[in-house]
Amino acid sequence: MLGLERGTVELVPHQEEWKHHYENEVAHLKAVAGERLLDFEHIGSTAIEGVPAKPIIDILAVVEDLEAVRDLIPAFEESGYEYRADDDVRGRLFFAKGPRTNRTHYLSLAERDSDFYDEKIAFREYLRAHPEVAEQYASIKRALAEKYPETREKYTAEKSDFIRDVLDRAMRT
Numbered sequence: 001m002l003g004l005e006r007g008t009v010e011l012v013p014h015q016e017e018w019k020h021h022y023e024n025e026v027a028h029l030k031a032v033a034g035e036r037l038l039d040f041e042h043i044g045s046t047a048i049e050g051v052p053a054k055p056i057i058d059i060l061a062v063v064e065d066l067e068a069v070r071d072l073i074p075a076f077e078e079s080g081y082e083y084r085a086d087d088d089v090r091g092r093l094f095f096a097k098g099p100r101t102n103r104t105h106y107l108s109l110a111e112r113d114s115d116f117y118d119e120k121i122a123f124r125e126y127l128r129a130h131p132e133v134a135e136q137y138a139s140i141k142r143a144l145a146e147k148y149p150e151t152r153e154k155y156t157a158e159k160s161d162f163i164r165d166v167l168d169r170a171m172r173t
Helices: 017-036 067-078 115-129 131-147 152-172
Strands: 039-043 057-063 081-083 093-097 105-111
Touching (some): 017 039, 057 115
Parallel strands (some): 057 105
Antiparallel strands (some): 081 093
């Protein structure tokens, strides 16, 4: 299963096929933007084995200069991504692929030395290295998904304290 309606929360067990979806989409993104995308990272829960996730592949594409790649927005839109200019996360350009009824991929463009990049990679790597913490995260996610299946904002907000705590530990190591 891949894809989920915008604003909803449905978790599925980790799927081995998510890695292949990620790899296929990276190949597509390289065809769209070429060498302007310097590197790629599979982020979010679909990148962490054993953690249930919303079935949306979360990709981080590294760019040299975030402002200098704004001219790529039309190319991404032509390839099926919606640019989310109202995104409130500093240090990235954000896109969602698929219709609002079935989002399949998230794409974040960020600079390698940005806080956004550092935090996404640190969080992912910490959970991969600490399975007991990953299981705590999975448990929190399951409970919140059950509580807020139609309200992704509340689901996300209520995970934030746990995420911040893990980030604090991850950034110290």
